[in-house]
Amino acid sequence: MPTPVLAVLASGFGWHISDLLRAAEKVGVALEICPFPEVSARVGGDRPRVTAGAIDLEGLNGLLVRMMPPGSLEQVVFRMDAIHRVAAAGVPVWNPPRAIEAAVDKYLALALLASRGLAVPETWAGQGADEALRTFEELGSDVVVKPLFGSEGRGILRVSDRELAWRTFHAIERLGSVIYLQRVIRHPGHDLRVFVLQGRVLAAMRRFATGGEWRTNASLGGRTEAATLDPAVKSLALAAAEAVGTEVAGVDLVEDLDRGELVVLEVNAVPGWKAISGTTGVDVAARILAGLRDQGR
Missing domain, CATH: 3.40.50.20 (Rossmann fold)
Incomplete structure (x- = not known):
C-alpha cells in the first residue's frame, strides 16, 4: 500500500x-x-x-x-x-473551509454558539464609536475589546475608563475596523482550554493568569495544569465545536461567577497544541x- x-x-x-x-x-x-x-x-x-x-x-x-x-x-x-x-x-x-470561515470571525462564531443555546459572554459588535460608547456604559463600563480576527490573546484590551474607551473606539472607527466589545466576566482566576478532535475530547488544561496579567493564554506566560472534565463540561465543549463545524478545535470555557455557569469564550479552528501537549502528555500532532x-x- x-x-x-x-x-x-x-x-x-x-x-x-x-x-x-x-x-x-x-x-x-x-x-x-x-x-x-x-x-x-x-x-x-x-x-x-x-x-x-x-x-x-x-x-x-x-x-x-x-x-x-x-x-x-x-x-x-x-x-x-x-x-x-x-x-x-x-x-x-x-x-x-466553512468551519475556518466561521471560527476566524469572532462575531459569527459567537452567533452560531448562541443559536445552539450555548452560554456566551454578553457581546456587542458594530462600526460606530458613539454607539460603542453607549454600549460600554450599558455593559457596566468594564469591557474587553477584541479584534474581530485574532488569536492567542493578541490585540485584546480591557477598558474600564470612559476617556480611554472614547479614544479606543474612535481609533478603531478611524481604521475602518469593527468594534467588538464583551462584558468582563468575573471568574475564579483560571479558564479551560479543551482540545476536541473528531467529536471527542482529546485533552484539557486549566490556564491561570500570572504576574499581574489578566489574560490566561499560555502564549502570554499563563500557568497551565492538566484538567479532568466532568461529563457536563465535556458535552459543552463538544457542542461548541460542533456548532462551528470543526473536526479540530480548541474550545475555551470559563466559569462566570455572576451567572453561576460555564460560558464558551471562543472556538479556535486553527488551535495550537504546544502548551496542552506539554501539560497533558498527549501527542496531539500524531493524533491529528x-x-x-x-x-x-
Missing part, C-alpha cells in the same frame, strides 16, 4: 510545523509543507488543478490548514476559494495526522 500523502497549509516554519514533521514519521505518512502564498489555481484547459508550488492539493490524502496568514481581502477570499475547491474534489480538509490519514483512505 502506498504511503498516504498529507499536506499542511502554513504561514511559516515554526514549532508546530516541526512537531507535525516529527509526528508524520510516527504515524507513517508523507507530509508536505505548503506556504499559503504559493497557492495557485487553474480553471479550464487540460490541467484544472489547485496547487501549492509543485504540490497538487487535489491529489492528496488529506490537507491540514495550520494557519491563515494576514493578507488583503482578495488574497484571503482566494485562499478560502482554493480550500473549498480542494474539499469539493473529495480531499479531507481539516478544518473544513492519524485521524486525517484514516479519513482520507
Whole structure:
C-alpha cells in the first residue's frame, strides 16, 4: 500500500510545523509543507488543478490548514476559494473551509454558539464609536475589546475608563475596523482550554493568569495544569465545536461567577497544541495526522 500523502497549509516554519514533521514519521505518512502564498489555481484547459508550488492539493490524502496568514481581502477570499475547491474534489480538509470561515470571525462564531443555546459572554459588535460608547456604559463600563480576527490573546484590551474607551473606539472607527466589545466576566482566576478532535475530547488544561496579567493564554506566560472534565463540561465543549463545524478545535470555557455557569469564550479552528501537549502528555500532532490519514483512505 502506498504511503498516504498529507499536506499542511502554513504561514511559516515554526514549532508546530516541526512537531507535525516529527509526528508524520510516527504515524507513517508523507507530509508536505505548503506556504499559503504559493497557492495557485487553474480553471479550464487540460490541467484544472489547485496547487501549492509543485504540490497538487487535489491529489492528496488529506490537507491540514495550520494557519491563515494576514493578507488583503482578495488574497484571503482566494485562499478560502482554493480550500473549498480542494474539499469539493473529495480531499479531507481539516478544518473544513466553512468551519475556518466561521471560527476566524469572532462575531459569527459567537452567533452560531448562541443559536445552539450555548452560554456566551454578553457581546456587542458594530462600526460606530458613539454607539460603542453607549454600549460600554450599558455593559457596566468594564469591557474587553477584541479584534474581530485574532488569536492567542493578541490585540485584546480591557477598558474600564470612559476617556480611554472614547479614544479606543474612535481609533478603531478611524481604521475602518469593527468594534467588538464583551462584558468582563468575573471568574475564579483560571479558564479551560479543551482540545476536541473528531467529536471527542482529546485533552484539557486549566490556564491561570500570572504576574499581574489578566489574560490566561499560555502564549502570554499563563500557568497551565492538566484538567479532568466532568461529563457536563465535556458535552459543552463538544457542542461548541460542533456548532462551528470543526473536526479540530480548541474550545475555551470559563466559569462566570455572576451567572453561576460555564460560558464558551471562543472556538479556535486553527488551535495550537504546544502548551496542552506539554501539560497533558498527549501527542496531539500524531493524533491529528492519524485521524486525517484514516479519513482520507
